[in-house]
Amino acid sequence: MSTAVGRLVRAELKLMVRDPLVLTFVFAFPIVTMLIIGGSFGSSPDPDFAGARPSHWYVASYLTVVIAATGMIMLPVHLASYRERGVLRRFLASGFPRFSFAAAQFIVGMLVTAVAAAMLLVVAAPVYGVPAVHVPWRVAAGIAVGAVAFVSGGVLLGSLLPSARAAQAVGLLLFFPSFLLGSGGPPPKVMGSALRDVADVLPLTQVTKAIREPWLGIGTATSSLIIVSLLALLATVVAARRAAL
Amino acid sequence: MRNQTVVMARDLRKRYGGRAVVDGVDLEVEEGEVVGLIGANGAGKTTTVECLQGLRHPDSGVLRVLGYDPTTQADRLRPLIGSQLQDSALPDRLRVREAVELFATARARDAGELLDRFGLIERRDSAFASLSGGERQRLFLVLALLNRPQLVFLDELTQGLDPAARRNVWAAVGQLRDEGATVVLVTHELDEAEALCDRVIAMRAGQVLDAGPPADLVNRHAKWATVRFSWSVADSTLAELGDLVGVQSVRRVGERVEVRGDRRVIAYVGADLVRRGAVPDDLTVEVPDLESALLRLLEGAAA
Numbered sequence: 001m002s003t004a005v006g007r008l009v010r011a012e013l014k015l016m017v018r019d020p021l022v023l024t025f026v027f028a029f030p031i032v033t034m035l036i037i038g039g040s041f042g043s044s045p046d047p048d049f050a051g052a053r054p055s056h057w058y059v060a061s062y063l064t065v066v067i068a069a070t071g072m073i074m075l076p077v078h079l080a081s082y083r084e085r086g087v088l089r090r091f092l093a094s095g096f097p098r099f100s101f102a103a104a105q106f107i108v109g110m111l112v113t114a115v116a117a118a119m120l121l122v123v124a125a126p127v128y129g130v131p132a133v134h135v136p137w138r139v140a141a142g143i144a145v146g147a148v149a150f151v152s153g154g155v156l157l158g159s160l161l162p163s164a165r166a167a168q169a170v171g172l173l174l175f176f177p178s179f180l181l182g183s184g185g186p187p188p189k190v191m192g193s194a195l196r197d198v199a200d201v202l203p204l205t206q207v208t209k210a211i212r213e214p215w216l217g218i219g220t221a222t223s224s225l226i227i228v229s230l231l232a233l234l235a236t237v238v239a240a241r242r243a244a245l
Numbered sequence: 246m247r248n249q250t251v252v253m254a255r256d257l258r259k260r261y262g263g264r265a266v267v268d269g270v271d272l273e274v275e276e277g278e279v280v281g282l283i284g285a286n287g288a289g290k291t292t293t294v295e296c297l298q299g300l301r302h303p304d305s306g307v308l309r310v311l312g313y314d315p316t317t318q319a320d321r322l323r324p325l326i327g328s329q330l331q332d333s334a335l336p337d338r339l340r341v342r343e344a345v346e347l348f349a350t351a352r353a354r355d356a357g358e359l360l361d362r363f364g365l366i367e368r369r370d371s372a373f374a375s376l377s378g379g380e381r382q383r384l385f386l387v388l389a390l391l392n393r394p395q396l397v398f399l400d401e402l403t404q405g406l407d408p409a410a411r412r413n414v415w416a417a418v419g420q421l422r423d424e425g426a427t428v429v430l431v432t433h434e435l436d437e438a439e440a441l442c443d444r445v446i447a448m449r450a451g452q453v454l455d456a457g458p459p460a461d462l463v464n465r466h467a468k469w470a471t472v473r474f475s476w477s478v479a480d481s482t483l484a485e486l487g488d489l490v491g492v493q494s495v496r497r498v499g500e501r502v503e504v505r506g507d508r509r510v511i512a513y514v515g516a517d518l519v520r521r522g523a524v525p526d527d528l529t530v531e532v533p534d535l536e537s538a539l540l541r542l543l544e545g546a547a548a
Contacts, residue, residue: 004350011339011347018338086333093298093330094348094388095323 004096008104013111026074027116030065031123033184034058038128048189050218056131057187059124060215063143064183064208066116071150072157072175073168075109079158079243080167092245102155102243106236109151117143134217142210142225145232149203152235159243178204203231249276250309251396251427252297257306259292259451266292267303268451274396279418279428281442283435283539289451290431291331294398297429298328311395324350327394329385331401331431337374341365341384344373348388359387363417379410386417390426397421400431415440435536447539454542459535466541467533469493472504472514474525489513501527508532 016022041054049057082088091101121130133139157174161167179185181195182204188196199205206224213219252274259267267289274280282290295301297310299319308315313322335344345356360366363383368376376384382402389397399418403411418441421428432438438445439459446456455462476483483502486495491509495502504514511530518524533541 007347007349011336011343014343015336015338082336086330087336089300089330090333090335090388093300093323093326093328093333095326095350095392098320 004100005103005107008091008096008100009107012104012108016108016112022074022078023112023116026066026069026112027119029069030062030116030120030184033065034062034120034124035127037184038062038124043128049187050189050216052216052218053131054187055128056216057212058184059121059128060131060212061183061208062120062124063117063211064146064204065179066120067113067143067147067150067207068175068178068183068204070109070113070116070147071152071154072178073171074112075105075151075154076157076161076167076171077164079105079155080161081164083158084163088245096245098244099240101245102159102240105155105158105243106151106239109154110147113147113151131216133215135214135220138214138220138225139211142207142214142221142228145225145229146207146210149207149228149232149235152232152239153203155243156235156239159239178202181205183208203228206231250274251276251311252429253307253309254293254297255307257293257296257308258304259289259296259301260304265451267296270306270448270451270453272446272453272456274427274429276427277425279422279426279430279441279443281430281432281438281445282448283432283438283445283535284448284454285543286433288433288448290433290448291400293448294400294429294431298326298398299323324352324392325395327389327392327397329382329389329397329399329402331404333385335373335384338372340370340372341376342369344384344388345369345391348391350392352392354391354393356387356391359390362420363387364413377410379406379413382406382410382414383417386414390421395427397426397428398431399428402430402432403434403437411437435534435539439535445535447542449543462542463533463535463538465538466545467538468507469505469533470508470511471531472510472528473498473501473531474518474528475500476502476518476523476525478523486514486517489517 038055038058043053043055045051046054088101124130157171158167161170181199182202188199191199206227209221209224210228213221250273252272254270254272257267257270258265270289270293282293284290292301296303297308297315299315299322302316310322311325315322339347341360345360349356357366360369363386365380365383365387368380373381389399402418403414406414415437418428430438430441442459444456444458445462447454447462455465483495486492486504489510490513492504492506494505504510
């Protein structure tokens with residue numbers, strides 16, 4: 001790993017392992033809330049959950065919480081703190097290629113998302129069971145473009161916000177409404193119509209739909225998949241431009 | 246040997262919010278030179294070197310650094326430059342050894358030798374956050390030199406360091422000079438510039454006031470000397486000293502006599518005292534340093 005990106009990824013992963021608190025939010029928050037919410041509505045098929053078991057509904061929804069925690073909290077705070085402390089200036093002045101840092105953050109974000117998602121399923125399996133995946137390619141595509149959209153979005157957000165504190169404030173403000181309305185909160189059927197309208201325009205809602213519906217066999221969510229794919233493309237292009245050193 | 250120009254700026258200008266921070270700077274640095282940019286805080290030194298490194302885009306002016314235009318060819322220029330920046334840091338938990346691995350490109354020299362030379366070899370497993378200010382600066386120096394740069398920028402190298410740490414860092418820069426590296430040093434510590442630089446460029450309010458070897462600047466702007474000694478004689482005898490070549494003032498300060506004038510007074514006062522058979526055993530001579538010269542220069546520029 002002698003390329004700049006390789007060296008950066010290696011250093012970042014070492015630092016993360018050394019400071020696991022950084023990862024707590026991404027790893028622990030989705031698991032803990034999934035265990036609480038997933039057990040709150042029982043495990044019998046329920047019309048409010050499109051006929052799926054509520055516990056399975058939430059297991060299929062919470063991968064998105066991992067994606068959102070990485071993209072809305074972890075990456076922006078991390079990048080903004082690097083800029084605030086002058087770490088980015090040092091990389092820049094030392095001749096790191098322009099896109100190396102953004103690319104390294106993208107790779108690290110994708111790796112963290114993958115590991116945290118796997119841990120979520122490992123914890124869910126003995127408690128609620130992992131529901132059978134009805135259309136695997138659609139679920140895989142939804143996870144992939146959803147992760148790309150939010151990880152790139154996180155890199156972008158981190159490049160726009162001036163300080164780690166600002167990133168944390170903005171990140172939490174974006175994260176919790178998205179989490180409650182678009183992924184880990186009540187199912188759309190029990191929301192009022194106004195709330196549902198708000199939920200529908202949240203990017204995270206579209207990611208969740210693109211993963212949950214083909215997973216549980218309650219829909220194809222083709223339009224959500226297309227929307228998220230476009231968001232992923234847009235976020236990646238803009239993030240690459242903005243986060244270049 | 247020193248003939249190739251590695252840094253050139255012509256009429257460099259940069260404004261922030263209507264204020265001219267760099268206001269028509271011309272400068273040149275030749276290969277193998279250690280050049281200091283000196284001046285008070287806010288003189289435009291850091292902005293100038295940031296433009297030279299392509300970290301900021303100038304409003305106008307022509308820049309050439311190692312044959313590249315730093316504004317448009319920074320990607321090609323930066324790998325050739327070693328840079329120690331003001332206000333920068335590394336991740337807290339990154340260890341010295343890992344920092345070196347992270348910054349080392351294929352052109353890197355043996356890091357162990359560098360760490361040893363800068364007294365960091367014992368600290369190679371220490372986290373950045375645990376390093377003292379001096380150790381951090383020395384690590385930044387190691388990183389700046391790691392990839393065999395053709396040109397090194399050092400900005401406020403010893404800011405906030407204790408005197409011992411400062412001497413350590415100075416010695417390191419001295420070694421660089423002995424190895425023939427080209428160094429641009431930004432500092433407002435004039436003793437630092439005097440100790441390290443072959444040539445200094447004095448800046449004020451975004452403009453170059455004067456440039457040259459430190460001794461030349463002193464000669465140009467502060468060519469005076471003060472001679473002090475104990476001598477109990479009548480005022481009329483004392484007044485005779487005032488007629489010596491180069492003397493501007495003679496006065497008593499307590500028990501001692503203070504003669505001030507241009508550098509010639511040192512010889513003439515000495516000779517006069519010998520002629521009179523009144524050689525004092527506590528005679529001291531004060532000649533100005535770069536700081537006095539710069540103060541003069543600044544007063545002149547402000548007037």
